[in-house]
Amino acid sequence: MNPSTTHPDPGAPAPREVRGLPKAQLHLHLTGAMRPTTLAALAARDGVDVPPPLPTTVGTWADFQHRYDTARTVIRTPADVHRVVTEAAEDDAADGCGWLEIQVDPTSYAPVFGGLAPALEAVIDAARQAPVPTGVIVASAWTRAPEHAVTLARLAARYAGDGVVGFGLSNDERHATVADFAPAFAITADAGLLAVPHAGFYTGPRHVRACVEHLRADRIGHGTAAARDPATLSLLAERQVALEICPTSYPPFGVHELATIPLRPLLDAGVPVALATDDPLLFGTGLAAQYAICRDVLGLTDAELARVAAASIRHSAAPQQLKAELQRRVDSWLRDGSPRPGTASSAPAAC
Template sequence: MEMPRPLSELPKAHLHLHFTGSMRHSTLIELAQEQGLHLPDALKEDWPPKLRATDERGWFRFQRLYDIARTVLQRESDVYRLVREAAEDEAAEGSRWLEIQVDPSGYAHRFGGLTPTLELMLDAAHKAAGYAGIGVAVVVAANRTRHPLDAKTLARLATQYMDQGVVGFGLSNDERRGRARDFDGAFRLAKRAGLLAVPHGGELLGAGSVAECVDVLGADRVGHGVRAAESPRLMELLADRRITCEICPTSNIGLGVVEQAEDVPLRRLFDAGVPIALGADDPLLFGARLLPQYELARQVYGFGDAELAELARQSVRASAAPESVRENLLKEIDGWLASEGPEVPEGAAG
């Protein structure tokens, strides 16, 4: 009898990981202790925190914890460490290409302004890639709660660093506090320059939020997009246009988008032909990195190894990785599927 193939050996791309949220919990604790910073119990003894962001108060608590975590990154060496450790963790889970999402505005006051901050993060990504032996690229993300002109500034900055590792332009934070259409100018700038458009949508709001990202912002991928499952017509559109949804099951559960893992409509979206890239979103706050998302697909959503391989292929196809990298990864995924799973030891339960 064969056991399922090891998911840690399945080559894959990770397209939905936020910079601060990628930090190891142990690193958060260590840096806070070094700097004499107080962390709330939710980030220490009661970690991962119990979150529910479906109302304003819940989102405020989530954002507050995120902002507290950001304060431990005081030195350039902290930035290099965070990205290096994130890349190491990706490599250990079989992730061979990472697109990490950053909003330089959150650190600009600490590292000399927007441009020096982005240059620091890009250099950290370059060094981390070499250290871990994987590809690491950067998505610059605007904040929905700030003025659209700030987003235009970030879009212009992102386009200036396309040859140094910026591959996409995103839009994050609470989608209830900023309509996608308000940021169409910034996305036009980014798309015109050749960046991927990867706004968040369809997490705390429904299918209409996903549709607005697609119709107004020209989304190539949608961050989350899980609520697209509420509209068969929208799922058909996403499938036809090959617009990928970056589904983050553990995040959906942690923020109260769904009550339990079984309620994430991953199977419905996949069966409708919607391209999917599984993501971890913010492991620091949700307690799970990329590999557990694939484990949920196997254990909860009933994906067999051939379907898991297809999920991995979809993540690679939706990435901004160079064509040669994509081709090699797709071949390696085929090799994973063609290999025989480990045998069950004699006498083990069947």
């Protein structure tokens, strides 16, 4: 997907180049960060059939999970992890990203890496060498037992300050009780890690509220359901809990069409919003293109795009000095439209 960046009013000033807008990438899964060409190469090496694209019509979570699981099987060595993380960082850097957080559930990689810790260490090592400053988020799954989340929380806490910056819950959130996961998040909170569970994708506003109240979420992955409830919007705005909105993740599941993503109500309510890509391998859209969608389809102005980019930086785990520098560049972009130093405005869109 490559939305046009042509301004709808021929008489108005040309819009600023969204690739030049400094931003942070806060919601990116390891397998889903793989380039399609890399998936094809690793699949050929291992004799694995490349999964087909997601349906263009409304699909199911099982459609997605099957493709994701198949793609994950080609990541078998630390060198594979290094390649995926490096290429993802390169693609995001071309789209203006100055800080990247990559999320991994080490459970599914543990069998081929020799355990949970070796799998996580491979990702941490790759993040240290990435061409963009990169933190690692450890995630359990809503579909696994809360006791497993505690195991992963202890693992994440062990590497806090050594590459791991946050702890989350991914996968289908319909199959769990939020409060059951509070012990895991208490462990990672004590270690100083950000709490970043997925919520409000299939579930309603109550699930988003529960993640704030029981898990003390700093950010929510997706969370668009919050727009349906004024009390939940007020809670998110009051506590400044950011939502990681990934526009192209919703149409394949019938959650939203692009034009119905409630970005404007979220912003109007004072809820911090960060745009992200989720799984560009499967959804086909890079970071800058997500911003272009929000301008071309949802009508955000350049000032509003800068506000979103600033929120992504502010709510990241980036060091304060880097946050300040990226914010300075956001202000410069809004003032004069200059691209981020070292980033060509004609860089190709990541996919």
